[in-house]
Amino acid sequence: MAIDTHAHIFDEAFDEDRDEVIQRIIEANINKVVVVGFSKETNNLALELAKKYDFIYPTTGYHPSEANDITDTDIIELESFINQNKVYAIGECGLDYYWVKDNIEKQKWLFNEQIKLAIKYDLPLVIHCRDAVADVYQILKGYKGQVHFVMHCYSGSVEMAREFVKLGGYISLGGPVTFKNAKTPKEVAIDVPLDRLLIETDCPYLAPTPYRGKRNEPAYVRNVLNEIALLRGMEVIELEHILDQNSINFFNLD
Numbered sequence: 001m002a003i004d005t006h007a008h009i010f011d012e013a014f015d016e017d018r019d020e021v022i023q024r025i026i027e028a029n030i031n032k033v034v035v036v037g038f039s040k041e042t043n044n045l046a047l048e049l050a051k052k053y054d055f056i057y058p059t060t061g062y063h064p065s066e067a068n069d070i071t072d073t074d075i076i077e078l079e080s081f082i083n084q085n086k087v088y089a090i091g092e093c094g095l096d097y098y099w100v101k102d103n104i105e106k107q108k109w110l111f112n113e114q115i116k117l118a119i120k121y122d123l124p125l126v127i128h129c130r131d132a133v134a135d136v137y138q139i140l141k142g143y144k145g146q147v148h149f150v151m152h153c154y155s156g157s158v159e160m161a162r163e164f165v166k167l168g169g170y171i172s173l174g175g176p177v178t179f180k181n182a183k184t185p186k187e188v189a190i191d192v193p194l195d196r197l198l199i200e201t202d203c204p205y206l207a208p209t210p211y212r213g214k215r216n217e218p219a220y221v222r223n224v225l226n227e228i229a230l231l232r233g234m235e236v237i238e239l240e241h242i243l244d245q246n247s248i249n250f251f252n253l254d
């Protein structure tokens with residue numbers, strides 16, 4: 001089996017053929033998919049998919065790009081959502097200075113609120129970080145030993161990956177590790193301690209080679225797995241087994 005730890009199959013990119021995408025998940029022997037919400041609407045969509053398919057595990061949270069619209073009331077709503085529904089992580093949440101950087105304080109507030117919820121409900125945290133690695137690191141450092149987190153679709157340096165691992169974090173790699181010129185993700189794939197590594201697709205985005213530029217889907221997590229096995233000089237089946245166990249442990253999957 002294999003596990004895709006970060007997918008958005010509620011996305012409208014799958015509206016035309018979602019059943020076929022689900023069928024290919026089964027055919028590819030992917031037996032668990034973590035479906036990650038990032039807004040009020042998508043948190044509900046992730047939950048609906050999980051009710052329909054027992055191999056789908058939902059998460060719930062507010063993405064930093066939602067920050068301008070989120071108020072205290074929405075945080076209270078998020079907390080009651082967590083109380084009322086079985087979710088496997090908080091997130092994706094974090095900081096993104098690529099798209100918007102005139103609301104940094106609001107983004108930090110939103111991130112901190114979700115970290116506090118993760119600690120309170122003993123849930124892992126799925127972190128989105130784009131052009132904001134120093135601030136994400138500083139914030140997480142303030143909660144060292146209290147919060148269980150993964151840097152999703154990690155795109156930073158080997159050195160920063162080591163720092164996140166020192167804070168107890170996991171590093172998740174997706175499609176970019178398969179790209180021909182992706183020197184740094186390949187170095188990270190080799191350097192991360194095996195017990196802190198996860199894999200994902202982040203579909204519909206970031207399709208791995210040979211699908212680069214096309215729509216991504218969970219079945220393609222096998223391309224990510226195969227590439228990392230090659231880079232680390234391991235048998236695919238051996239790496240698959242370790243990564244499955246990491247995913248089950250991290251998200252507390254049944």
Ligand SMILES: [Zn+2]
Nearest residue numbers: 006036092202
């Ligand atoms: Zn995502």
